[in-house]
Amino acid sequence: MRTPPCGHTRPPNRFDLADPDLYGAGGPHELWRTLRRRDPVRWQPVEGRSGFWAVTRYPDARTVLNDHARFTSTGGVMLNMLGRPEPAQNQQFAASDPPRHSLIRGPLHHQMTTRAVARHAPAIRSFVREMLRPADGVLDFAELTATLPLAFLGPLMGIPATDWPDLARWVSMSVAEHDPDVMLADGPSATLDRGHRQLFAYLLNLVLDHRRRPRGDLVDVLGSMPLRPGAVVANCYSLLLGGSAAIPHVPRAALAELIRVGRYEHWARQPERIDRAVEEALRFTSPAGHFMRLATRDTTVGDVPIAAGDAVVVWLGSANRDEAVFADADTLTLGRHPNRHLAFGDGRHYCLGAAVARLTLRIFFEELFATFVSFEPVGDVEHVRSNWLGGIKRMPVEGRRR
Amino acid sequence: MPTRPELEAMLTRLWSEKLNITPVGVEDNFFALGGDSLLAADLLMDLYDRLGVEVDAAVLFLKPTIAELVDEVLAG
Numbered sequence: 138m139r140t141p142p143c144g145h146t147r148p149p150n151r152f153d154l155a156d157p158d159l160y161g162a163g164g165p166h167e168l169w170r171t172l173r174r175r176d177p178v179r180w181q182p183v184e185g186r187s188g189f190w191a192v193t194r195y196p197d198a199r200t201v202l203n204d205h206a207r208f209t210s211t212g213g214v215m216l217n218m219l220g221r222p223e224p225a226q227n228q229q230f231a232a233s234d235p236p237r238h239s240l241i242r243g244p245l246h247h248q249m250t251t252r253a254v255a256r257h258a259p260a261i262r263s264f265v266r267e268m269l270r271p272a273d274g275v276l277d278f279a280e281l282t283a284t285l286p287l288a289f290l291g292p293l294m295g296i297p298a299t300d301w302p303d304l305a306r307w308v309s310m311s312v313a314e315h316d317p318d319v320m321l322a323d324g325p326s327a328t329l330d331r332g333h334r335q336l337f338a339y340l341l342n343l344v345l346d347h348r349r350r351p352r353g354d355l356v357d358v359l360g361s362m363p364l365r366p367g368a369v370v371a372n373c374y375s376l377l378l379g380g381s382a383a384i385p386h387v388p389r390a391a392l393a394e395l396i397r398v399g400r401y402e403h404w405a406r407q408p409e410r411i412d413r414a415v416e417e418a419l420r421f422t423s424p425a426g427h428f429m430r431l432a433t434r435d436t437t438v439g440d441v442p443i444a445a446g447d448a449v450v451v452w453l454g455s456a457n458r459d460e461a462v463f464a465d466a467d468t469l470t471l472g473r474h475p476n477r478h479l480a481f482g483d484g485r486h487y488c489l490g491a492a493v494a495r496l497t498l499r500i501f502f503e504e505l506f507a508t509f510v511s512f513e514p515v516g517d518v519e520h521v522r523s524n525w526l527g528g529i530k531r532m533p534v535e536g537r538r539r
Numbered sequence: 540m541p542t543r544p545e546l547e548a549m550l551t552r553l554w555s556e557k558l559n560i561t562p563v564g565v566e567d568n569f570f571a572l573g574g575d576s577l578l579a580a581d582l583l584m585d586l587y588d589r590l591g592v593e594v595d596a597a598v599l600f601l602k603p604t605i606a607e608l609v610d611e612v613l614a615g
């Protein structure tokens with residue numbers, strides 16, 4: 138007699154990887170695991186729009202991200218752009234392919250290498266110390282970490298701290314438009330447009346301000362390139378969104394897991410392994426959940442035929458838990474080495490901010506471990522409702538200072 | 540300072556040029572006419588560079604009509 142396949146390994150018939158509800162309780166790790174095993178390049182229909190191919194295995198993810206000739210960024214790189222025209226195509230380097238991509242990215246990259254960003258370390262450290270100084274006892278760790286991007290956005294873009302509450306809301310509207318904390322009554326699409334326009338308006342004023350008073354930062358570098366004003370602003374938009382959306386979620390989700398498995402003290406006792414801690418926290422949390430490409434020709438991914446024009450979505454959160462690459466992939470462990478995760482993507486679009494993000498996370502964890510002996514949970518963690526941003530928006534804990 | 544009709548005529552010309560359509564009415568919505576955020580930024584920068592008129596960018600992005608823009612210029 139044939140045994141039917143075990144129920145939990147069969148992909149549920151009706152689910153939609155674009156559905157933000159799948160992400161309201163953390164990443165859909167069970168589902169991703171099943172897809173990696175059973176259906177690693179899966180066609181996902183989307184109601185009322187054309188669908189997309191969902192790529193969930195690590196090697197396939199790397200193939201797509203590295204082959205910009207077969208998989209273009211010019212049609213937009215996030216699912217919320219699916220089926221919409223991308224106005225920033227070939228204007229914004231994130232929505233361009235080489236060689237155009239490199240013309241804009243190159244000059245910015247000079248200021249974003251590990252060596253170049255090292256000069257910001259003292260400013261970042263004093264910012265982080267100031268952030269943690271008043272924290273004691275019962276607190277919301279999400280609130281505590283909300284301003285982390287300002288540690289480098291000040292020096293890199295000239296963004297003043299007083300603008301942060303507005304900016305943080307507009308960034309959330311632009312990347313997590315389904316989250317009830319920011320969604321407008323008119324729905325997710327109107328929320329996205331509104332957040333986006335608010336940020337564009339803000340950044341245009343910022344560009345004008347830099348023309349009057351140059352600071353030698355990234356905004357000035359963009360302003361001095363042969364780009365139309367709209368393109369300068371669109372690239373500032375990439376920097377701001379890239380710089381602010383994901384980073385606070387790394388310490389939040391990592392600390393939540395350390396508390397859950399009782400490993401905070403173990404990690405805090407080993408500051409000499411901080412670099413490994415940062416890489417493992419990035420892999421485990423993968424706050425930038427997916428990136429999208431469009432196929433430029435009829436092709437295949439892992440033997441599955443893909444037609445020219447099809448959208449291909451790489452699920453970084455899944456690739457980083459691929460058991461064929463990472464032993465005990467669902468365990469957050471300091472012992473992991475090597476750890477070639479894809480939290481910052483791969484290929485030519487590899488995160489421009491990776492060095493400053495690593496530096497900032499390293500400093501943050503060093504200061505956190507040096508300041509707090511222990512954390513206890515004092516309430517339920519609340520996750521962001523978004524198919525792109527994987528993370529936590531409320532996290533009541535009790536911290537005990539050393 | 541230019542008058543309201545002068546400003547309206549100026550802006551109508553500029554919008555037509557950017558959006559590549561005529562005619563443009565003073566109550567038309569820039570984004571509904573096919574404008575996008577990049578074009579809106581170009582347009583504001585043109586206003587500033589060519590006409591010396593500076594308006595808060597939020598006006599065009601959030602109340603995207605010529606009438607609103609003229610109100611803002613005259614108020615500023």
Ligand code: HEM
Pocket residue numbers: 202210214230231232242293375376379380381383384387423424425428429453479480481482483485486487488489490491493494
């Ligand atoms: C933990 C924090 C961060 C994560 C997880 C992250 C993740 C990513 C990923 C996965 C990509 C690849 C996008 C693609 O393949 O289309 C990317 C690109 C990018 N990131 Fe980050 N990022 C982070 C922090 C930052 C910071 C701090 C900045 C700026 C200061 C930044 C700016 C950018 C930009 C401009 C791009 C576009 C690069 C290109 O298309 O060439 N990111 N990021």
